[in-house]
Amino acid sequence: IEYSYVIESSYAVIDNIILQYDIPILNIDVALINERYRYELNLNPRATYIPKIEKTEGKRSYTTTTKTRSGIYVTSTEYERRTYDRKIKITSIKGSNVPPLISEPMAGNINNYRSEIIVELVKATKDVNGGLALNDWETITNSIMLNKNFGNQLKTTVFNQDVESTIKKIKTDLEKMKFIFHFVKQKVKWNGKYGKYTRNGVEEAYKIGSGDVAEINLLLTSMLKSAGLEAYPVLVSTKNNGIPFYPTKDGFNYVIAGVKKGNETYLLDATEKYTAINILPN
Numbered sequence: 029i030e031y032s033y034v035i036e037s038s039y040a041v042i043d044n045i046i047l048q049y050d051i052p053i054l055n056i057d058v059a060l061i062n063e064r065y066r067y068e069l070n071l072n073p074r075a076t077y078i079p080k081i082e083k084t085e086g087k088r089s090y091t092t093t094t095k096t097r098s099g100i101y102v103t104s105t106e107y108e109r110r111t112y113d114r115k116i117k118i119t120s121i122k123g124s125n126v127p128p129l130i131s132e133p134m135a136g137n138i139n140n141y142r143s144e145i146i147v148e149l150v151k152a153t154k155d156v157n158g159g160l161a162l163n164d165w166e167t168i169t170n171s172i173m174l175n176k177n178f179g180n181q182l183k184t185t186v187f188n189q190d191v192e193s194t195i196k197k198i199k200t201d202l203e204k205m206k207f208i209f210h211f212v213k214q215k216v217k218w219n220g221k222y223g224k225y226t227r228n229g230v231e232e233a234y235k236i237g238s239g240d241v242a243e244i245n246l247l248l249t250s251m252l253k254s255a256g257l258e259a260y261p262v263l264v265s266t267k268n269n270g271i272p273f274y275p276t277k278d279g280f281n282y283v284i285a286g287v288k289k290g291n292e293t294y295l296l297d298a299t300e301k302y303t304a305i306n307i308l309p310n
Contacts, residue, residue, distance in 0.1 A: 040065050040149050041278075045121065047079055048143035053126035060119040060147070063088070068148045069119060070274045075143040079123040087113045121145060139270050148276055165275050172263070172277060177225040181246040182253065182261070186231045195255050204255045205287055209296050209305060212248045218299040224263055224283045241299055242283050248298045249285040262286040262295065284308065 045058055056079070060067070071078060123143075131138045173179035191211060198204045216233050221240035226233075230247045233239025239247070245261070252259035263280040265272055272279025287294040300309045 042067065042147040042149075044147060045145040046142065047121070047123055047145065048075070048077055048126055048129045050128050050130070052128045054124065056121075056123040056126060058121040058145075060121070061116055063114055063116050065149060066117075067119075068274075070146040070148065072140075072142060072144050072146065073273055074141045074271075076141075077123070077126055077143040079121050079126075079143065079145075081145075082120045082122075084118045084120070086116050086118055088116050089113050137267050137270055146274060146276075148274060168275050168277050172224070175225060177227075177229075178242070178246070178261070178283075181226050181230040181242070182250045184230045184234075184247070184250050185254070186234050187247070187251055188254070191251070192254075201257055201289060205252065205257060205294065205296075206305070208248065208251045208255060209298060212244065212251065212298040213301055213303075216244050216247060216298070218244060222266065222281050224280050244298050245284050245296075248296060252285060252287055258288045260286045260288075 042060070045060070047053075047056055047058075060069075069081065126143070129138060129142050135141070191208070195204055195207065198207055215237060217238050219238050219240055221227070223240055223242050226242045226246065227240055228243065230239070230243050230250065233243035234247060249259050249261050262284050264282045264284060265280050266282050269281045270279070285296045285298075287296065294305050295308060296305055297303055297308050303309055
């Protein structure tokens with residue numbers, strides 16, 4: 029079977045380019061063409077098959093048509109045609125005799141071993157508004173924290189009047205952590221939805237007693253910080269989502285709470301009723 033297709037998109041984000049399937053591939057030839065954006069292409073480090081990658085430059089011609097009018101009053105309309113060239117960047121990905129990816133028992137998520145090109149937007153050129161440089165973990169972390177559905181959710185104080193007086197009576201940080209962890213698990217039930225960003229917000233989840241992963245665990249983190257603990261949100265990826273090998277915002281689909289106490293780091297996930305500290309659900 030032989031087939032070919034072209035994907036044209038007005039969006040800056042490009043899906044990962046899959047090169048290996050559960051059947052063998054005789055030849056594969058992919059061309060990534062872009063004008064305005066710069067991408068970082070990364071290979072899956074766990075894959076055993078490595079394709080050939082070449083980068084070149086070319087040009088694409090465009091023709092524009094504009095209207096010109098003469099006289100004080102509009103008496104005639106003429107059309108002016110102008111042709112210009114624009115530089116384009118071409119990335120060629122070629123492979124031959126690509127072996128099939130065979131699933132084995134106890135291998136976990138088989139996609140973690142698939143040969144693919146991980147495409148990450150690095151920076152847009154100056155003629156594109158809103159270009160972002162997302163090529164390091166620090167920049168990505170700051171970008172996520174600035175999102176109103178993530179960082180702002182840690183500022184909530186909706187729970188103060190319910191637990192503030194009780195927390196003040198608890199003497200040790202470990203006991204405070206245990207109390208808050210148990211309180212959140214009882215107060216807000218998980219609605220089964222994943223994600224690192226909140227949908228309705230932490231305050232709404234607290235009021236109705238139900239929320240997604242982000243709403244529950246960002247609420248937990250906020251309460252821990254309010255109690256004077258050194259607490260942070262921790263981004264993770266579920267098994268089905270795969271392992272983010274390179275700096276990326278899209279590689280994470282889950283958030284939990286982390287508490288630092290001396291040389292110890294405690295991980296907490298309040299979405300499941302019967303979990304314990306440092307015991308995370310699937």
